[in-house]
Structures are given as structure tokens and as C-alpha cells.
Amino acid sequence: MKKEAVLYEKLDNNKVQCNVCARRCIIKEGMRGNCSTRINEGGILYTLIYGSLISRGSIDPIEKKPLYNYYPGHDIFSIASIGCNFHCSMCQNWSISQCYPNENGTKAICDEGEYRGPNYELVQLSPSELIKIVEKSGCKLIAFTYNEPTIWHEFIMDVAELAHQKNIKNVLVTNGYSTPEASKELVKVIDAANIDFKAFTDDFYKRIAKVKGLQPVLDTAKLWKSQGLHIEVTNLIIPNENDNPSEIRNMCEWITDNLGPETPIHFSAYHPDYKMTDHMRTPVDSLENAYSIAKQVGLYYVYIGNVHSSVGNNSLCYSCKELLIERSGYTISKINLDDSDSSFNRCPNCGKPTYIQGMGKKRVGFSF
Template identity: 40%
Template sequence: MPMTDLPFPEAVTGRHFQKLSDGRVECRVCPRLCKIHDGQRGLCFVRGAQNGEIVLTTYGRSSGFCIDPVEKKPLNHFLPGTPILSFGTAGCNLTCKFCQNWDISKARQFDKLQDQASPEMIARAAEQVGARSVAFTYNDPVIFLEYATDVADACHARGIKTVAVTAGYITPEARPDFFGKMDAANVDLKAFTEGFYKKLCTAELEPVLETLKYLKHETDVWFEITTLLIPGQNDSDDELKAMTGWIMENLGGDVPIHFSAFHPDYKMRDIHRTPAETLSRARSIARAAGIRFVYTGNVHDAEGGSTWCPHCDALLIERDWYELGRWNLTPEGDCGSCGTHIPGVFEARPGTWGRQRRPVHLGTAA
């Protein structure tokens, strides 16, 4: 077949797929295991079948670049105060009705994507703007695994770390390939019931829990967990107790958890914004379960946004939204008051990026 006749002429060959006896190809990157014929796309819309292979149709194309504070990912125990170059592509392997980035993750028009951005271009831009890390975010990087891992290689060659902001919906086969290139991750644990995942995300909870256990017990990836609390959907005391109890039993008390406020968006505009009281209640439940670092997000809450010593209750990292204030950690990452070691990836001094958010065009990154 001439190159111009290919259904996806600019695509790159993907990894983790299997040819089926009926002529279809099964994508094995995420648990959906989409089985598609040549010329068709999977549910994520960016992975398709071509010449009996799975191909990635968005390799080298981004929906935009921005320099953020790393706390916005959110990561509170990974290089606090430093800038992170963030980007995504298009599409998603979940169908969340409450998606807060729906214009990107639900995109079916590739004209939303910018011109080609090679892995080396991204790594070089991150270096030029002084970003300490690069985040794969806005849409789930699992679906652009080949692109994300190549960018990670280019970044690591320049001493720049990489961060995956993901729902953790990935197969056991693809996990080592993907997370083996990541220095940190924030995993979106959307709820703690199969009913929620099925009804609002057309997905399953169990693969996400398996990803969390994999990260904890089989990798050195620093990871934190975020749950967007939606009124009446996943914010009951019983569900929060079950979730935090599972985290304690399977991951331990050192994995930071972020409870974030929902705002009406996409297909769930009829539900009110999450009250600040709900986040405080969730934080209290998690702390009572034994989780030592619990944060609130998308609200102004100095206490819930700051890091406190779990042993002596000293204020360790003061936060006002994404702005850092008092710093009470030793260069070794210990509490400056009692010496308790605080888990995470810390440096002797915090970064000073603050809350600024700056769009970046790769051609003018310098």
C-alpha cells in the first residue's frame, strides 16, 4: 500500500499489541483491550490499527506547553517549589463525565494539536526555561506511551526528571515499560466503588488499585494520589473510610493523598461545587485511618495545603495555594524540629517558582 493511502500516514508503530486470528489487532496498553480492524481507532481515538499493527497517531504532537509549579500536578513531596514543563496530546482511555480537561481529553479534532514537537525539542525547551521536570498531563499519558517514554529518555539525558499524571488505567504488560521511565507520578483514584467507575468512567476500579500496588511494591517511582470529591457521588464517610483503609493496608501511611474540589463541568454541570467542609472531613477521615500526609486542593486552605510533621506536628512546608512560605526541612529531608524523616524527593532548598503559570512555545522557549 503506498504511504499516501495509509489511514494513518504519520503514525508511529506502537508497542503492546497482539494480532488476532480474525484479522483484528488487540491493543494491550490499557485494560480496555480494544480489538480493531485496519483503519479503525480504539476508544482513546489516538491508537489505531494499520497493516496489522497498533499505531500511535499523535506522536510528536501536543495540545500545548506550559510551565507550572510542580504542586499543581499535584505533587507536594517532589522537588517543592520548582517549575515543571507540562504538556499533553489529545484523547483519553476513560470517558469521565466530570472531566475537568474535557476540551483536550475528549478532543476528536487533531487541529487542536500544535506542530511537531520531537522528544529532543521538549527536553531542550525544558532545559532552556529552567524546568526541573517535565509532566505528561492534561490527558492521560498512558495512551501516548511511546511518545511519553521517548520524551522521558531525552529528558533524562539532560538531567531532567519526568512526571506522569495518570488515572493508572494500564495493563500489567505495559506498566514496566511506562513507569520504568517515570521519576514521579500522581495517580487519580477517582472513587472506591466499581459502580462509580462503570457509571461515570465506563471503566473498572481494580486495574487502578493494581497499578497503585505495583508502584508501591515494584518500583522506585515517587507517587501521590488524588481523588476529586464529587458531592453525592464518592464523598460519603463509608466510601472514604473504605478507600483510606485500603490505602493503609496495601500502600502504607506515607503515600500522600490529595482531596480536590469538583467544579461543574463537561456532562456534570448540574452538581454543585464541592464544599470546603467536605474536603476537611475527608482529610480528617484519612488522618484517622493513619495516613500521615493528607492535602486539600482547589480551595484556599492553608492548613490542608501545608505539610506537617507526623511526629511533632511542626509546620514543615507552608503553602498558600502554590506559593511556598516557611520551610522547616533539613537538607536530608528531615523535620527541622524533631528529626523525623519525611518521605519524598527533597532538596536542600525549596524552589522559588511560586504560583506562576506561563505558556511556552517551543520555538521561542529560550
């Protein structure tokens, strides 16, 4: 639904500047910003997707986000809207992310494919209606996921605040292309995030994601971490695009130096999709090579996703190598954490903090 946006400035000639994401679009009267979810009408900026959801939500394993070191084995209530501030040629979720809303946010218009029909209805929910659904599901975690949550700022702020009142935690699965202004609001209500590092070069961000560069993503990750959010990083490895070993090493070194070696990284397999169907699937060897580099750099928790691999599944204590969590896909067969200290789970063997947050639960019968 349509609602006046926050974090925008009024400029001359009825133009406005949106400061919700690092694109900082300057939008003329009658036009939309780059994400097509925000419109300037008479010098006022509106979001068209406040409370507009692609469905009434679904329950996912938290490992699917992926978050492996945050409430392992728990279910997370997952919601999404439509649209994105990125237009990646390889988008794995393009049927949602590359749609845009009609004039009042009740329908998704999809020019580039017919995921649910070219013009499908969006579910309209207020924050309190949504929270009631989440409570009924029994989930204690909500994920804003599947499309880019940065552009859903107003709705997320309202939902997340209500969620906290009900002891429900909030998770973002995001490209991290935020602004300091938006981030300062988000850190008040968001508890954890998985940030997608699409690559570690400006060239990739310019060429593939069609934005100016990587720096805003790094700034967001640092700011959120400094404010106490639990952060995990995902890197989708695409053959011949971002799989250069020196680039992966640079990324891992930056994470170690700026977010800390306890920050989990997930190397994820690409499958040909959207406008990049000419690239092959990521070979398991490439993911395992990235795994080795990250371990050499000194990251404690390195995971491999979307494929079956002999490494990158389990969580081991970085100090004594005790097996802490045993996984196969989304199945969790063993949880071995000392949760007697409320701040962090500890290794039951050597007593070091694991930086794995939340009580773990076993889960059976789930694969990728």
C-alpha cells in the same frame, strides 16, 4: 504524527489487541481503539499522537499537578497531547481529553465544543526537539499531564529516556488505568506520579468513567510504588457521587495498607463541567470531612486542593508535628527540612524521615 504502536498483539482476521491500557481494546482493521488515538491499518496498530502536542508546553508550579511532597516549590515543564481512555461525565479537562487526532495526528478534532476551534493544529515535536525546549526553560522536571498520558506511551518512553540522560525527572499525572506490561516499561523511566482515584467503587468507574472497574488503577499504584516511584493520590470529591464517608475511609485504609501511610492524598474540589453540570460545587465542609477521615485512618500527609481551607495546606511532621512546609495556594512561605541525608529529607526537630523528596524552594505570589 503516526508511528507503529508498541505492546499490541496481532489476532486472526487482521484484528489487533492493544495492551497499552487496561481496556485492552480488540480493534478491527480500519477501526480505532476506544481512545481514538490508535488505529488498525492492515493488521498493524499505529498511534496517531506520537510527538503531537497541544502546545509547545508550559511551566507550572509542581504543586499544580498536584505533587506536594516532591521537589516542593519547583517549576515543572508540562506537556500534553489529546485524547483519553476514559470518558468521564465530569471531566474537568474535557476540551483536550475528549478530542481525537486526524488521520496523521496533525490536527485535533473536537466534536463536543470549540476549545481552540473545532479542528485545531497540533504542534509536532520529536523527543530531542522537546528536550531542547525543556532544557532551555531551566526546568529539571517534566510532567505528562492534562490529557491521559497512558495512551501516549511510545512518545513518553522516548522523551523520558532522553530526559534522564539530561538529569531531568519525569512525572505522570494519570488515571492509572495501565496494564502490567505498560507499567513495567514506564517504571524504568518515570520518577513520580500523581494517580487520580476517581472514587473507591466499581460502580462509579462503570457509570461515570465508563470502564470496567477500579482494580487496574489499584494494581498500577501498587506496582509503581513497589518499584520505587514517588506516588501521590488525588481524589476529586463530587457531591452525592463519591463523598460517602465510608467510601473515603475504605480508600484511605487501602492506601495506608498498600502504598504506605506516607503517601500524600489530595482531596480536590469539583466544579460543574462537561456533562455533569447539574451537580453543585464541592462544599469546603465535604473536603474538610474527608481530611478528618484520612487523618483518623493514619495518613501522614492530607491536602485539600482547588479551594481555600483552614486545613490541608501545610506539611507537618507526622511524628512531632513540626511545620515542615508552609503553603497558601501555590505560594510556599516556609521550607523547614533537614536535607543533609541524601535519601530523604528529615524533620529538623525530631530527625524522622519526612518522605518529602528533593530540595525545597520557596515560591511567592501564586494562588490557586
